[in-house]
Each structure stands twice: as C-alpha cells, then as structure tokens.
Amino acid sequence: MSHTTIRFTVRKKGGPSAGKTLEQSVAEFNWEKFKNTPNAEAFVKKAYFAAAQKLTRELHESKSQTEEHHLQTMESLIARSLKFTKTEIQDWCESREWGRVTFKADAEKAIGILKENLPKPSSSEFCFPINLRERAAEIIAEVANAKLDPIADYLFVKLSQKSKDEIALDDL
Structure with missing residues (x-):
C-alpha cells in the first residue's frame, strides 16, 4: 500500500497542538480500493x-x-x-484549455472575468455575479476534464444553485 504525507497547522483553538504544524504518513487514498474496503x-x-x-x-x-x-x-x-480554497480554484483556472470555449464576447476579457470571479464561491456562495452564473456553469462544463474534475463539479453545482430569493422570483 502506498503512503502520502499530510501536513497541516492546527488552529489556535486546537488544544495542546494549537499553532503547531503536524506531519504524518498516511495510507494514500485510492477510490477503487476504498469502495471495496470493509465498512x-x-x-x-x-x-x-x-x-x-x-x-x-x-x-x-x-x-x-x-x-x-x-x-x-x-x-x-x-x-x-x-471546501476548495481560492488558490485551488485559481490553479484550476490556470490549467484550463480556454480555447475550447466559444465566447460571445472578447475571449481574453471573458477569461479574465471568469478567473476573477470563479474563486469567489469558495468564500461565499452567492457572491458570483447572478447575471453570469448560468453562462459560467456552461463554460465550466466545456473546460472540465472528461473523467474526474472535482473542482469543475464543485463550481458547476455552486453556480447552478439558486438562492431562496431567486427561487421566490421564479414563482412570480
């Protein structure tokens, strides 16, 4: 079984380890093996x-x-x-093949807007501009990796959810 090293800093409210950086070798996560593991x-x-x-x-x-x-x-x-951090989402944005998308406006400007706004759902769900959410979700689907892309899935769900105010407006 392969192992990986986890490393993290305990929050200040974390008891005897508060403020310490802990490191430990743990079994590496493998989805296929995990699904067949007892319990x-x-x-x-x-x-x-x-x-x-x-x-x-x-x-x-x-x-x-x-x-x-x-x-x-x-x-x-x-x-x-x-939770995905802003940095994780920014890194994801940088790794995309934006050329696969046909933009309705200037591509460089549109990509800039996406790169600026896509990390926002990591801190507040509805801070992404409402008028851009549906189109951004479509673009996410176009640039997502075909097999496994958890950040794309996360962003797609966040962008396609409606707040209770938006749901109420739909009922009008």
Whole structure:
C-alpha cells in the first residue's frame, strides 16, 4: 500500500497542538480500493449524515448563510460541505484549455472575468455575479476534464444553485 504525507497547522483553538504544524504518513487514498474496503459505505454514510446534521443546525440557527436548498439534493449537500480554497480554484483556472470555449464576447476579457470571479464561491456562495452564473456553469462544463474534475463539479453545482430569493422570483 502506498503512503502520502499530510501536513497541516492546527488552529489556535486546537488544544495542546494549537499553532503547531503536524506531519504524518498516511495510507494514500485510492477510490477503487476504498469502495471495496470493509465498512467504507458505513463510513461515507456517517460522514454524509454528519454533514447533513451540521447544515441542518446552521439552517435552524440562521448561520453561515445556509438555506434549505443546500439539503435538497446529495449534490448540493456535498458541494456545501466540501471546501476548495481560492488558490485551488485559481490553479484550476490556470490549467484550463480556454480555447475550447466559444465566447460571445472578447475571449481574453471573458477569461479574465471568469478567473476573477470563479474563486469567489469558495468564500461565499452567492457572491458570483447572478447575471453570469448560468453562462459560467456552461463554460465550466466545456473546460472540465472528461473523467474526474472535482473542482469543475464543485463550481458547476455552486453556480447552478439558486438562492431562496431567486427561487421566490421564479414563482412570480
């Protein structure tokens, strides 16, 4: 079994390890092996419902801008619980083949707007300009890697979700 090294700094509120950088060799994650590991399904199910409980509490306490639609599909619950940093999304943007997209306006300007705005969902879900979300989701689908692209999936879900205000406007 192959191993990888994880390294992280414990937050200041982290007890005896607060402020320390910890490093440890752990088994490398392999999805195919993971799916066939005893209790893998139970592990994922517990993690999924722990995330659902956390979001439910946030919803009832009106915290973290959590809304009911975050709990309506597995995709939205996972996207709400999963975090990608601005840097990870910026790196993803830099690695895209933007030439595969046919833009309705000047391509360089459009790519600049996307690179500026796509990292925003990492800190606040609805800070991405509303009028650009649908088109940006379409572009994400065009530049996503064919097989596995978790950042593209994350961005697509974030950009295609509607806030409760937008849902209310649809009912008018």
